[in-house]
Amino acid sequence: MSIPQPISNLTQAFERTGLSPKNNNTVSTSPTASYFEQHRLAGGRRAKTLKPFSTGDVKILLLENVNQTALDIFGQQGYQVEFLKTSLPEEELIEKIKDVHAIGIRSKTRLTANVLKHAKNLVVIGCFCIGTNQVDLEYAAKNGIAVFNSPFSNSRSVAELTIAEIIALSRELGDRNMELHNGTWNKKSARCWEVRGKTLGIVGYGHIGSQLSVLAESLGMNVLYYDTLMIMSLGNSKQVGSLQELLNSSDFVTLHVPETAETKQMISTPQLAEMRDGAYLINNSRGTVVDLPALIEALRIGKLAGACIDVYPKEPRANGPYFNGHELLPFIDELKTLKNVILTPHIGGSTEEAQSAIGIEVGTVLTKYLNEGASIGAVNFPEVSLRALDLDQENACRILYIHQNVPGVLKTVNQILSDYNIEKQFSDSRGDIAYLMADVSGVNSDDIKNLSAELEATAFNISTRLLY
Numbered sequence: 001m002s003i004p005q006p007i008s009n010l011t012q013a014f015e016r017t018g019l020s021p022k023n024n025n026t027v028s029t030s031p032t033a034s035y036f037e038q039h040r041l042a043g044g045r046r047a048k049t050l051k052p053f054s055t056g057d058v059k060i061l062l063l064e065n066v067n068q069t070a071l072d073i074f075g076q077q078g079y080q081v082e083f084l085k086t087s088l089p090e091e092e093l094i095e096k097i098k099d100v101h102a103i104g105i106r107s108k109t110r111l112t113a114n115v116l117k118h119a120k121n122l123v124v125i126g127c128f129c130i131g132t133n134q135v136d137l138e139y140a141a142k143n144g145i146a147v148f149n150s151p152f153s154n155s156r157s158v159a160e161l162t163i164a165e166i167i168a169l170s171r172e173l174g175d176r177n178m179e180l181h182n183g184t185w186n187k188k189s190a191r192c193w194e195v196r197g198k199t200l201g202i203v204g205y206g207h208i209g210s211q212l213s214v215l216a217e218s219l220g221m222n223v224l225y226y227d228t229l230m231i232m233s234l235g236n237s238k239q240v241g242s243l244q245e246l247l248n249s250s251d252f253v254t255l256h257v258p259e260t261a262e263t264k265q266m267i268s269t270p271q272l273a274e275m276r277d278g279a280y281l282i283n284n285s286r287g288t289v290v291d292l293p294a295l296i297e298a299l300r301i302g303k304l305a306g307a308c309i310d311v312y313p314k315e316p317r318a319n320g321p322y323f324n325g326h327e328l329l330p331f332i333d334e335l336k337t338l339k340n341v342i343l344t345p346h347i348g349g350s351t352e353e354a355q356s357a358i359g360i361e362v363g364t365v366l367t368k369y370l371n372e373g374a375s376i377g378a379v380n381f382p383e384v385s386l387r388a389l390d391l392d393q394e395n396a397c398r399i400l401y402i403h404q405n406v407p408g409v410l411k412t413v414n415q416i417l418s419d420y421n422i423e424k425q426f427s428d429s430r431g432d433i434a435y436l437m438a439d440v441s442g443v444n445s446d447d448i449k450n451l452s453a454e455l456e457a458t459a460f461n462i463s464t465r466l467l468y
């Protein structure tokens with residue numbers, strides 16, 4: 001496994017290749033030839049390599065041990081990458097985010113409005129995971145910062161872990177393992193069951209829930225699911241009309257919903273009371289979805305026969321002991337005293353396969369956004385893309401204009417562009433934000449500077465980048 005180069009080495013490497021930054025405050029969007037080797041146009045045409053309008057180099061901050069595959073992608077671009085294994089406390093994050101153009105995080109780093117307001121050069125955020133609840137998506141969009149995630153690269157890993165947990169709960173594997181580790185032989189079958197013929201209730205039938213449904217049926221389980229959307233049932237699974245119906249009818253209840261206002265504590269005392277006596281609960285979604293004190297009580301009184309928990313309301317920033325005063329401690333201390341409770345440190349999506357695929361997926365979309373402006377797949381932003389300029393298209397530039405979604409913008413922009421030949425143009429909006437991409441030909445470097453200045457000066461401008 002290669003180790004990311006320190007920034008000082010990269011700077012020297014840039015100097016050797018003549019790509020050395022002249023102005024560290026501007027965004028370079030200069031992809032390397034290798035990137036475009038992989039991005040040939042249809043019909044054998046070659047994509048034109050877009051060069052930076054402003055000099056400088058893309059700086060990327062990668063936190064939370066993002067996978068090597070992403071480092072390789074960014075390394076091939078010649079971006080300056082700073083890589084940290086952990087997330088950062090807010091003050092350190094604010095210091096570091098000030099001059100980066102892109103940031104890559106996983107589930108722990110909170111990119112709040114307070115943090116993002118310091119990120120003056122930030123163009124794009126990559127969540128190297130499924131969840132995006134850790135980012136203030138609206139604030140980011142309003143400030144022209146696109147956010148991307150990896151919508152399904154770790155879904156299978158979570159589904160497989162859940163299958164393992166269903167069997168582990170049913171056979172009290174966690175307790176037998178602990179007992180033998182601690183010197184006790186406890187061969188028992190009372191209240192240990194096969195999962196064949198039992199009913200699995202899945203809350204949230206999206207990427208993970210539906211994959212899990214197929215795996216569970218292959219074990220001979222009956223599958224019910226509850227989702228706010230009408231979703232096609234896979235196999236013999238059945239959608240139920242209410243959460244209550246699912247809770248009343250399931251031997252195992254597993255949660256696969258995102259963190260939203262509606263899912264906050266969606267499993268609390270009343271819902272636990274609706275579950276079957278001796279049923280099991282699994283939470284591999286987000287820590288806010290389950291009311292932990294209520295769950296602890298349901299386990300303590302024997303209403304539930306066991307639970308698996310992978311996610312917590314507040315999780316430690318880094319691996320290692322969690323300290324007195326950490327919000328996790330009181331919950332864990334109580335949970336540890338209960339039978340048949342399996343606790344894991346948010347590892348649902350943590351497999352080599354998932355992390356490597358996520359690194360490639362998010363690394364690639366961030367690179368495409370930085371180099372070409374393509375926002376397809378962004379979670380908070382209008383999705384816009386244009387086919388590449390041809391290699392032989394001289395004197396052309398690409399305009400990326402993020403603006404407020406108000407009447408009159410296109411009239412103003414087209415006025416500014418009216419002296420040039422617009423090769424192609426596409427614009428879309430999402431809520432208050434709109435994004436226009438246009439390829440313009442017949443421009444020299446002075447024209448490009450003027451276009452940039454004029455677009456930035458418009459009253460609706462949020463962010464303007466020009467690539468040529």
Ligand SMILES: NC(=O)c1ccc[n+]([C@@H]2O[C@H](COP(=O)([O-])OP(=O)(O)OC[C@H]3O[C@@H](n4cnc5c(N)ncnc54)[C@H](O)[C@@H]3O)[C@@H](O)[C@H]2O)c1
Nearest residue numbers: 130131204205206207208227228256257258284285348349
């Ligand atoms: N433990 C881990 O490591 C891990 C890994 C990946 C994902 N996750 C979490 O799992 C969540 C689900 O992932 P996914 O990829 O299946 O997401 P998804 O978006 O594909 O599916 C979520 C489903 O939940 C449904 N839903 C939303 N609100 C609901 C509500 N109030 N009641 C019922 N259904 C509701 C949606 O309609 C959707 O079908 C993610 O948002 C993430 O927070 C955890």
Ligand SMILES: O=C(O)CC[C@@H](O)C(=O)O
Nearest residue numbers: 106107108129130131349
């Ligand atoms: O890798 C992580 O930190 C988060 C994993 C998971 O919760 C996700 O949202 O994909």
